[in-house]
Amino acid sequence: MHQHLPRSATRAIALGLAAAVALGLTACGPDIGSASSTNADSNLLQLPAEKSPSGEITIWDRSGDLYGVFDEAIADFNKKYPDVVVHHEAVDIDAKLQNTLITGTDVPDGVFLDDAKIAGFSDYLLDLTDVLAPYSKQIAPQKLDVNSVGGGIYGVPFDSNPGLLYYNAAALEAAGIDATKITTYDELLEASRAYKEAVPSAAPIHLEQAGFLSQLQLEMYASQLGTSIADADGQLRLDSPEYKQILTYLDTVQKEGLGTRAEYLSPTDIAELENGNQVFYPWAIWFDFAPQQLLTQTKGDWRAMPLPAWEDGGARSGAMGGSSFAIPRDGKNSELAALFYSFLMFDEAGYSAVWGASDVYPTGLNTSIPSYLPAADPKAPLFEPVPALGDQDLWAVATKASTEIPASVPTPSWWGGAVDYLGTDLQRMLDGDLTPDEVLKQATDDIQSNLIDRQ
The missing domain is CATH 3.40.190.10 (Periplasmic binding protein-like II)
Structure with missing residues (x-):
């Protein structure tokens, strides 16, 4: 928790810098290639067809509390997908991502992004419409809206910030x-x-x-x-x-x-x-x-x-704010990155690992709630009441509030x-x-x- 203030405060500051970066990116997207993880003649991404796929992925996250949460959840992912190796890197995304996407060199398979960055970077990202199709009716509509550009969806929604x-x-x-x-x-x-x-x-x-x-x-x-x-x-x-x-x-x-x-x-x-x-x-x-x-x-x-x-x-x-997971077009194993994020956000074992008790948050991640509605069940809290709020059930308050966020x-x-x-x-x-x-x-x-x- 002690690292959450820099993430939250700098999240807001970073949004401004990122949007400024995105303003330049929108005018200079690279040629769209047909990566092996996409449909032919499309940048639509799909999940792996195999039940137990294998391979390696590189995932970028900001350093801090959420990096620790996601890092700990990799073990839960590997219980279900033991043959996927996740290289998890703490990166200054605002400083590094722009040049990485432009040059196409050492592009990660997945990256954690503020929602406000999605539109500006969309030329460099894969369309996740097919990946999200099985879950889209149960994702908070506002989160799908902010990740949509030109009919495509370019982020796997992470949190709701009501x-x-x-x-x-x-x-x-x-x-x-x-x-x-x-x-x-x-x-x-x-x-x-x-x-x-x-x-x-x-x-x-x-x-x-x-x-x-x-x-x-x-x-x-x-x-x-x-x-x-x-x-x-x-x-x-x-x-x-x-x-x-x-x-x-x-x-x-x-x-x-x-x-x-x-x-x-x-x-x-x-x-x-x-x-x-x-x-x-x-x-x-x-x-x-x-x-x-x-x-x-x-x-x-x-x-x-x-x-x-x-x-x-x-x-x-x-x-007020929010983040999602994006998958760059030039990553080597985009399908596996989509599988990883789908596990974290839509699989009960995954979202329980993220929002439930962890070494980073012993009583659960209480500074956000899931945007996936089955995970944000008011009757099944993933984090405990907050002592600093007089043991208030913040989960119940926040999940109800999230349902009132307009499109x-x-x-x-x-x-x-x-x-x-x-x-x-x-x-x-x-x-x-x-x-x-x-x-x-x-x-x-x-x-x-x-x-x-x-x-």
């Missing part, structure tokens, strides 16, 4: 506020006003100060409303009533002094969480790292609940580059320099002219 509302139950209860009654963002504002009245120094709601992460959180809010920065065809749709509603809410939080502006889990952020000034944190499931490892004074005081809805009856969660679309390759405009303008709004309408118009014009029109 947005949740983390709250300091002890501090709120002391102020006479029952957070569990909050069902809409208007009610969250009312609860925050009441808390600030009881605790004058408080700025109860987290407002992200980093440009990239604030844009990622903005997309979580937009996901709840069934929209995103671009549509299925990559056309910009930022200037919309949905985004205006979100920005108006954030502007209200700032203007009324209801928000703590800080970068995610920075020293300032942690201090305001510990002293009871910041008691509401709308974020992806992986915020639970904080009460488990960083919040020594308030550990055990925090709980998680579904996000508020934007309107009565609306979705109570949205997607999505592929992330455009220019998404990371948009941070220079949308992420920056959002921060300027919180500084009081721009209105929500000005953010929407200015960011739309800049993204269209500087990113989309130049592709």
